[in-house]
Amino acid sequence: MQEERLMVNTQLFHSSKGALLPQAKATNHQGAPAYALSPRHHLAQLAATGCLSQTFYANAEAQLDQVLALAQQVDPAFVAKTAVYARSAGHMKDMPALLAATLAVRDVALLNDVFGRVIDSGKMLRNFVQIVRSGAVGRKSLGSRPKKLVQHWLLNASEKQLLAASVGNAPSLADVVKMVHPKPVEAWRAAWFAWLLGKPFVEAELPPTTRAFERFKRGMALGVASSMDVPQVPFQMLTALELSTAQWAQIARAGSWQMVRQNLNTFARHGVFGVQGMAEAIAAKLRDPQAVAKARVLPYQLMSAFVATGDAVPAIVRDALQDAMEAALANVPAFDGRVVVCPDVSGSMSSPVTGHRGSATSSVRCIDVAALVAAAVLRKNPSARVMPFEQAVVKLALNPRDSVMTNAKALASIGGGGTNCSAPLAWLNWEKAEADVVILVSDNESWVDARRHGATQTMREWAELKQRCPQAKLVCIDIQPHGTTQAAERADILNVGGFSDAVFTLVAQFAQGQTGADHWVGEIDKVSLNVQ
Template sequence: MRFNSFFSRKSAPTVNHEGAAAFTLTPQIELYAAVATAALSDQFYEKADTRLQRLRELVARNEPTFVAQLAVYARESLNLRSVPLVLCVELARLHRGDNLVSRLVARVVQRPDEITELLAFYAQANGRVGTKILNRLSKQLQKGLALSFNRFDGYQLAKYDRSGAVRLRDALFLVHPNPKDAAQQALFDQLVRGELPTPYTWETELSAAGQQAYADPTERAAAVARTWEALIASGKLGYMALLRNLRNILEANVSAEAMTQVCATLADRTAVARSKQLPFRFLAAFREVKALSGGPVASVLAALEDAIAHSAANLRGFGAETRVVVACDVSGSMQQPISPRSKVLLYDVSLVLGMLLQSRCQNVVAGMFGSKWKRISLARGPVLRNVEEFYRREGEVGYSTNGHLVVQDLRQRREVVDKVMIFTDVQLWNSNGDGGTIAQEWAAYRRSVAPNARLYLFDLAGHGATPLQVRPEMGVALIAGWSDKIFDVLTALDNGGSALIEIAKVTL
């Protein structure tokens, strides 16, 4: 399929959440954007229940095969966990007649706790409460979950056998997986009896160290430090656990040898690739560590800079011959946590992705916009330090969403660029009252200054409308999500493809 065929030729006019003129998206593009940015929590413009209801409606408007491909793409390429399970449940409600759903579930469920999470959402989506929570489960969901059970060993089952609306034991009784052999049957029996061996994890080890009785608090602190050192030396502390516990490790005053190993692991290219961390998680760790003082802190910060650079190792960037503008939205609606428990804002995601791209471009103008658009000159390379510099200065541009000023500035300077990259929640509006829009500015810029320029909207919120028509002949493209994988879509666009073509490559 060609790029053009994915977009309606005449997008219907609408308004965005700020009441500004906007354009609708095709059901495929809207579902892709909603899924790629779904935290399933309250956002500035959209409550979690509203987003969930819109996802359900969009699933019904799309072909089942596309929904299944998108679920796999979200799980395996974007490294999202919850929203692919939502797509599985919604597809099971609507689709019958083949084994598409069972194959999808077996593909998407990659951890035992995703079995129970899927069943809990299934109960919620179908209004099941009390003793009826697991009644009348879709046969295709049941078959897919049974296949998933066969994939997990005793360590995985024990690690993720947690309390909740649905326990793994309940799921086992519900889906009746056929054990592969006698050893797996024994595991299932242990799960039913609650006799799976306690797994060796960093949580259990630290808990054991902290629960011992010590006469002196310094003895307890020393025991915790020794436990961290043992975990680090064992290689069994996963990359995500390491990233999230850097502050705890530093405050435990582990040995210099242990800290050297921590930094080596953080900065290891292979470990970073295998961890599949979303780029903003490196920023969250960077901020936690930066708040501390002491000898190892500088080394850890440097290791985190190396790590985020490795996380986008496949980002090709652009050479000196390609003129690029990177514009980051720092408006009020971007000052929203991506989830209730996160300190990371949509604004942070905008800056991290923008600075990753800036670090790979040789001829680049970077800046931020709110009420004003401001260019900021930064060294190419230190992604996290550049993010922090933007963060320090965001109040300099105000908190409206005047994204049209980015293009207006180029037009007034008569500055020819090849690519304009805007990282935003796409709820652009004009607070100046002069009627100017990004659609008008873009058309004028291409007509009078740079007819071959291309505009890329990096949608970080997925609210379902855009401030100008997403059409190739107008030089406008939409990319959605928080993952470094958005840059794979950018490469595909430059080669005549699209996000939907990348999704269509998924084999089921």
């Protein structure tokens, strides 16, 4: 009797490159296959970008719900460390305040340990109070310990910090003071709180800057303030007054680096650049490398200022912003070997990088930041290959000697089309090209190359490239992390979220083998909770 042979369906189970790659079991916002990040990694990426506003794919409420859910899935100590990291390294505002507020419910002892490192300004204090009062984290009252922490901030802040905190609403600083009832010991602080709340106060007991502000307002009312020096208060406290051009020039001279950067158009409207020497003075301030470093300016903020400046802002000032950009990107490393950087220029990248925030919406789009990263890498790595992509690779010649702003503008001008994250890898494979470091800058919402089963096409193309270049490393920078990626995390693949200049250092460390693929979580784990 002839033995019966059972044959498998070769069409269904045929050999395929990528067959041993991890299956993509999650889906992105386009419904295409993707890999899910772990809760710790996802929270870390969201903390790095700090987006709590409507983005191209998610509204603000969905972002908030996502962060709160992730914060519940990880241990409170990691939440505390993430809050510190997001504030100290990422320089974010909403996200660290939100994470600190969750600790007011979960672990007030940990909140006590990190409060001063996260809530380090009046703006952060008001953010924290507003988030707790909103009920978003599960309570609407501060509670005894958080209340004491807020009181401690108010009773130890300097006059300068208090004046800065008094600018803004929802809640105002006066609301916060009424809520927690601080009991000042110093006469000047008691007088200042009375002044803030509109209660009777003794002017002679006010601290010097606030006292000068009161005198200046009286001088304005009497018409004699034109000869008086402008008090060193936040300029928002002065905008309701009829200031002269010379007084606006005083404000510009005395303003902090960030304040000047943010108000170039305001100065132009008030004729500041018409005052002899002012354009040169402001340009000198903006391009000062030490001032740029001290301001902890993010590269995209400089791009925002450059994009937003109107025709009334002199060319010398606009050029100074380009010089400041070069200074801000001084830590962009030169990578060893063959570098390929791939900015996503698809249609979804046209949304504001910090989300839709009404009148406060950033003029900088995701595509601008992707282009900025690519241009910065090219600036420090002249032999790097830049491969912008949408549905396919877009050919564009860039001059590495051009400024970062110039090349970023050229890249950002070619946006549109669907998203295909595997396109640049497929092109490299078609060419049989070799690479040592490939940097992909995208929102990871790839759908053009979607497959029904198995690994994503990005992973398949990367596996093929690795056969030619076994030492190659892939870095996926996600501009607006939504919890999925097209390349599964492993020893040769790094997923990083955010757009701060710290990203460049981390990418360099990874490329040189100094840190592992889990570095983002690892960096947060390094944060000490014992330092006050």
